Amino acid sequence: MKPYKKLMTRYKENTILGNINGILSWDFEVIMPKKGTQQRAEQLAMLSGMLHKRSTAPEIGNLIDKIQSHAKYGDLSTIEKRNVTLMKRDYDKFVKIPVEFAQELTKHGAIATESWKKAKTKADYSIFKKDLAKMIDLKKKQAHYFDSEKDPYDVLLDYNEFGFSTKIYDKIFDEAKAGLVPIIKAIAGSPNQPDDTLILRHCPVDIQRKVIFDIAKFVQYDLEGGRIDEAVHPFTSGFFDDVRITVKYYPEDFTPAFYSSLHEAGHGLYEQNFPQEFKYQPVGQASSSAMHEGQARFIENIIGRSDEFWEFYLPRFKELTGKTFADVELKPFIHAINKVSSTKIRIHADPVTYSLHIILRYEIEKDIFADKITVDEIPSVWNNKMKDYLGIDIENDAEGCLQDTHWAWQYFGYFPTYALGSYYNAQFLSKMTQDIPNWRDEIRTGKIATIHNWLNTNIRKKGGLQDPLDMVKDITGKEFSAKYFIENTKDKYSKLYGL
Amino acid sequence: MKPYKKLMTRYKENTILGNINGILSWDFEVIMPKKGTQQRAEQLAMLSGMLHKRSTAPEIGNLIDKIQSHAKYGDLSTIEKRNVTLMKRDYDKFVKIPVEFAQELTKHGAIATESWKKAKTKADYSIFKKDLAKMIDLKKKQAHYFDSEKDPYDVLLDYNEFGFSTKIYDKIFDEAKAGLVPIIKAIAGSPNQPDDTLILRHCPVDIQRKVIFDIAKFVQYDLEGGRIDEAVHPFTSGFFDDVRITVKYYPEDFTPAFYSSLHEAGHGLYEQNFPQEFKYQPVGQASSSAMHEGQARFIENIIGRSDEFWEFYLPRFKELTGKTFADVELKPFIHAINKVSSTKIRIHADPVTYSLHIILRYEIEKDIFADKITVDEIPSVWNNKMKDYLGIDIENDAEGCLQDTHWAWQYFGYFPTYALGSYYNAQFLSKMTQDIPNWRDEIRTGKIATIHNWLNTNIRKKGGLQDPLDMVKDITGKEFSAKYFIENTKDKYSKLYGL
Numbered sequence A, B: 001m002k003p004y005k006k007l008m009t010r011y012k013e014n015t016i017l018g019n020i021n022g023i024l025s026w027d028f029e030v031i032m033p034k035k036g037t038q039q040r041a042e043q044l045a046m047l048s049g050m051l052h053k054r055s056t057a058p059e060i061g062n063l064i065d066k067i068q069s070h071a072k073y074g075d076l077s078t079i080e081k082r083n084v085t086l087m088k089r090d091y092d093k094f095v096k097i098p099v100e101f102a103q104e105l106t107k108h109g110a111i112a113t114e115s116w117k118k119a120k121t122k123a124d125y126s127i128f129k130k131d132l133a134k135m136i137d138l139k140k141k142q143a144h145y146f147d148s149e150k151d152p153y154d155v156l157l158d159y160n161e162f163g164f165s166t167k168i169y170d171k172i173f174d175e176a177k178a179g180l181v182p183i184i185k186a187i188a189g190s191p192n193q194p195d196d197t198l199i200l201r202h203c204p205v206d207i208q209r210k211v212i213f214d215i216a217k218f219v220q221y222d223l224e225g226g227r228i229d230e231a232v233h234p235f236t237s238g239f240f241d242d243v244r245i246t247v248k249y250y251p252e253d254f255t256p257a258f259y260s261s262l263h264e265a266g267h268g269l270y271e272q273n274f275p276q277e278f279k280y281q282p283v284g285q286a287s288s289s290a291m292h293e294g295q296a297r298f299i300e301n302i303i304g305r306s307d308e309f310w311e312f313y314l315p316r317f318k319e320l321t322g323k324t325f326a327d328v329e330l331k332p333f334i335h336a337i338n339k340v341s342s343t344k345i346r347i348h349a350d351p352v353t354y355s356l357h358i359i360l361r362y363e364i365e366k367d368i369f370a371d372k373i374t375v376d377e378i379p380s381v382w383n384n385k386m387k388d389y390l391g392i393d394i395e396n397d398a399e400g401c402l403q404d405t406h407w408a409w410q411y412f413g414y415f416p417t418y419a420l421g422s423y424y425n426a427q428f429l430s431k432m433t434q435d436i437p438n439w440r441d442e443i444r445t446g447k448i449a450t451i452h453n454w455l456n457t458n459i460r461k462k463g464g465l466q467d468p469l470d471m472v473k474d475i476t477g478k479e480f481s482a483k484y485f486i487e488n489t490k491d492k493y494s495k496l497y498g499l
Helices: A002-030 A034-055 A058-068 A078-094 A099-122 A125-146 A152-160 A166-189 A205-218 A255-272 A289-303 A307-320 A330-337 A354-369 A375-390 A415-435 A439-444 A449-458 A468-476 A483-497 B002-030 B034-055 B058-068 B078-096 B099-122 B125-146 B152-160 B166-189 B205-218 B255-272 B289-303 B307-320 B330-337 B354-369 B375-390 B415-435 B439-444 B449-458 B468-476 B483-497
Strands: A228-230 A236-239 A242-247 B228-230 B236-239 B242-247
Touching (some): A002 A058, A002 A078, A002 A236, A002 A242, A002 B002, A002 B034, A034 A099, A034 B002, A034 B242, A099 A125, A125 A152, A125 A375, A152 A166, A152 A415, A166 A375, A166 A415, A205 A228, A205 A255, A205 A307, A236 A255, A242 A255, A242 B034, A255 A289, A289 A415, A289 A449, A307 A330, A307 A439, A354 A375, A354 A415, A415 A468, A415 A483, B002 B034, B002 B058, B002 B236, B002 B242, B034 B078, B078 B125, B099 B125, B125 B354, B152 B166, B152 B354, B152 B415, B166 B354, B166 B375, B166 B415, B166 B483, B205 B228, B205 B255, B205 B307, B236 B255, B242 B255, B255 B289, B289 B449, B289 B468, B307 B330, B354 B375, B354 B415, B415 B449, B415 B468, B415 B483
Parallel strands (some): B228 B242
Antiparallel strands (some): A236 A242, B236 B242
């Protein structure tokens, strides 16, 4: 069908422009010289202007209409129809955003990120406040453009994870809070606490780098189609054959780099393993943000924090790190790796307390967009919730509301997807355990191929064929629920802490 | 004036697209993962298609016409008029080239480069010959499109360096040959030869890297507006506030990395020091290719190979390199650094013999375009000239007429600009010595500010305000001549070799 082919050509061109944007953004975050900021902002603004113009070109809307009303529409394959659906979904949103507004949003993202960086370095929220306020205003405007009838935060939540809303999140997050808070308390009260000193040992960056490259290869992250570099805030960026991950090293604690690189490798693996025949088609992308996040956490937590992974990896780890960890024994080490304790920093949080970091952000974002709290109040609200949920005192904002780059980069409504990913995963894991009953034995002997293939077949190779809630149901045969996550968490940590 | 503003907006947009292209090409050359090639080629093809379309848009021609015939044309400032002139010069050329021809030329450039690579690897000129012949035909056609009345090689020379022709080059190159050949002979016959072993010592890449960053800072290359990375063939790429240089290290000889990084830093300094108010205007670029090359060679040769630089730098160099060069003494070291000896390979040539490599290429190109020699005859003509000018026997074409990539990539008429840069420099140097009589004493004590400012004021800060021949006359008060270069060379090397 001619209009379908034309539509796909437009999609390909726009994807290429998007990829260019990706490289420029990666460069900006990872290696760009300091003074290049203004220039780069102009490049990104121009690209996003062009992309917006192309994505909202009436031609695209016309082609979609022509295809959907075409006599031969029924002859299109499921994949082809899905491509049209996905393009229509984006087009209907994009077309509502004026070009100048899209450019302003992108440009302000770069500016706000610079002031966020300064603010974080100096632990001075006032440096960032004005740019954050402007970003919030811009995001309210954007939500209003998308759908002026709905609550703006609901609009952003649905934009970030198709099918979701405050109604759904309120439900699962209340369930999670109710399930997790008692576990966390029980853990805190357990006499059986892990020994930190098995982990917190000086480990030079050069050695950590060797370990990181080693485990990235183990989980099948392809370094010929990717890179591992350093960045202030680790992220993954790329497309099919060039998917780059980043890491930040801490010489006195190898775990942040270790687990964030497994996490980013998980993201990278999703992108690297989309079917090549989906390249430059709407189905050649993740099902959703949370599905992406889930793929990252699958590698990080389900594989990387399992007893069996360390049964296999500890000897190799000892070899790579020289004398530093020579004396540690497996069981106490695994317990230390899986230590649960409240931390100030989200990205350093363990998988149990992590959800509360997200719920905190979700609640603050919800209240910001409902005009219940102002930008001035964010630090105090943040600090109060940290005290309430995790019993933690925040003394400086660099470790509080300035810790994440997301708001500077306009990602409101995005944090909840981070928790969702683990909830999806727990449900997937129950199915994978049915399909591969001996998967833990495989890991124990350093084999990852079966699990890698299961993830490829069931998730990665499906790209964007289905929306996340459909995908969860299709893979597991059950409706999405947070209960698997809560059950898993109870099981795993009860054993570890002898509860 | 409205059409002027419109024209400048177009220029700005195209420049930003060009900058994006620059970042993607830099990434491709320096850090891109292997598998990304196809994807990147698609990105670059899309950008260059867009750029070509935008540069040849009839709107640009119309705007230029409107401006030049506007009642208020006289009210434009000198800079504004110059901007229009420069845009017209490019547009008139671009617009004469049919799209299909431009595409064919680019495509054949890629094909010829592939066969050149094979030919060079196998040292078999016959593999490249056919594609070279076709490239020459295409370049004749291109020259004909540009100007059907002029000699095609004159057209290409003028295209590569505005205002130049075989008439000018014949004169300066004859003069250079007459001056240089006797010096080179005298040097070869001198009993006072330098000692290579003072330089050819194992120096690990990590240490060389420290030295490179140190000297780059010394010459005022701004690392907050640039980067230094590794690449197979060193190059400079960037724009105003983000100008990156690359270097290739050889552990057994520090001089290639040392001098090519000073060279690239010289290129970088030119770009980094264009006036900010010229940004996104045609005057915000180099006056010409040779002027750019000159700025690179000024830092590399006039500063970096001077006695005074090493008087200042040798102690610091010894400190940074540990014991490796601890025993070397200043005078013999300077002599070794300035060793003159005929080499087969242009890019390894010293500043004295270098000109003859260029003259040889110029004479061959001239005769090719005048149909005085055929493609079949190139190797023998090349080898005969190498024998005549430098006393060197070429045994295989990989070290002869196959050594450079330029012809495969369509750069005919470009080589001469490499020599020109040094000739401009020598004339500038005579003026700088009048303006700053003690500049050598400044270098000797590690001061570069006065020289840096002189180069900024007289050259870099002028951007593209003048064409190169006007610029030379304006700065020095004298017509351009090669005699300064010949005199300087005689002076410097007579002293070094005790002639």
